[in-house]
Amino acid sequence: MNARLNARLDGAQPSTDYAALRRNREYAGLNRVLLDLVPAGSGPAVLDVGCGDGAVSEQLLQRDPTMALTGVDPDPELLGAARARLGDRARFAEGDASSVARLFPAGSFDTVVLANCIHLVPDLAGAFAAIGQVLTAGGRLVFNSAFYAGAETPADLPLYAELVGTARRTATARGLSLARSAGGRPAGLRRTADDYRAALEVAGYAGAVAAERTFTLGPRFLAALCSTPMFASAALPGIGRHQAAELLTETLTQLYERTPFTISRRCVYFTATRP
Numbered sequence: 001m002n003a004r005l006n007a008r009l010d011g012a013q014p015s016t017d018y019a020a021l022r023r024n025r026e027y028a029g030l031n032r033v034l035l036d037l038v039p040a041g042s043g044p045a046v047l048d049v050g051c052g053d054g055a056v057s058e059q060l061l062q063r064d065p066t067m068a069l070t071g072v073d074p075d076p077e078l079l080g081a082a083r084a085r086l087g088d089r090a091r092f093a094e095g096d097a098s099s100v101a102r103l104f105p106a107g108s109f110d111t112v113v114l115a116n117c118i119h120l121v122p123d124l125a126g127a128f129a130a131i132g133q134v135l136t137a138g139g140r141l142v143f144n145s146a147f148y149a150g151a152e153t154p155a156d157l158p159l160y161a162e163l164v165g166t167a168r169r170t171a172t173a174r175g176l177s178l179a180r181s182a183g184g185r186p187a188g189l190r191r192t193a194d195d196y197r198a199a200l201e202v203a204g205y206a207g208a209v210a211a212e213r214t215f216t217l218g219p220r221f222l223a224a225l226c227s228t229p230m231f232a233s234a235a236l237p238g239i240g241r242h243q244a245a246e247l248l249t250e251t252l253t254q255l256y257e258r259t260p261f262t263i264s265r266r267c268v269y270f271t272a273t274r275p
Helices: 003-009 019-023 025-035 055-063 076-089 097-103 124-134 154-173 193-202 219-226 229-235 241-258
Strands: 045-049 068-073 090-094 109-114 135-145 206-217 263-273
Touching (some): 025 206, 025 219, 045 097, 055 068, 055 076, 068 097, 154 229, 154 241, 193 263, 219 229, 229 241
Parallel strands (some): 045 068
Antiparallel strands (some): 206 263
16 A cells, blocks of 8 residues: 555544444534534434434534433444443433334424434334424424435446446455345435435425535545445445455555545435424
8 A cells, every 4th residue: 555545544444334434534524514404502402313422412512512412323332432422411322213202202302313324224204203203393303314326426436336346356356255236235325315305295394405515535435435334245245344344445445546536425414394
């Protein structure tokens, strides 16, 4: 790995989870736009769904220390990290978007936030219905995603194809067996911005507003993306996630050494209100 790429990928080693992506500064920039959509108020009750290790929860509290913040995530290990990060500044519960109506009384929150995790929600209708139950009347749902149909710009699609294709050929040459991918892209990645808008309408939300922004991202973002289970498992099915992430990052290094690049990626942001 040359010094130029080494500097750009510093700290972006394969981790087979979402830690590298959460730490990525460019990815954080995508989420900062979302945080600007969270209403400020006098001690608002805010639910951070898919809070992970509490990184976005911490940013929410930094913006408004008066809020009563609750984080929800299905991963007990990540919740432990969130509790260690925030202590008694927030409370946490184990669950997912579809379970929040069982975890909290109706009308408990003024705002519900899903920071770049909506594409991981399998039952979108159930999630929106459950979230609607725990929002106050007039409460706001805020979410974003940089992983949806249309997020990749057409000019960058050949780079993704070359990255995955080269990594697969390398895996085969090293005697690793790739599984046949039956489902193609995960369902969440096949959703469009219009799919989210339609699901909000069906769930009874009002005033849905969507905005798309395009970000220029470097190889560190792509290296962090390669380490996620979502990307590694889809790109190299049948290979352990850690090994798949290593192969993808190795291939990314080779591609960058040959031709330095940046990518453009769209992120969609939604706000909607419970009537």
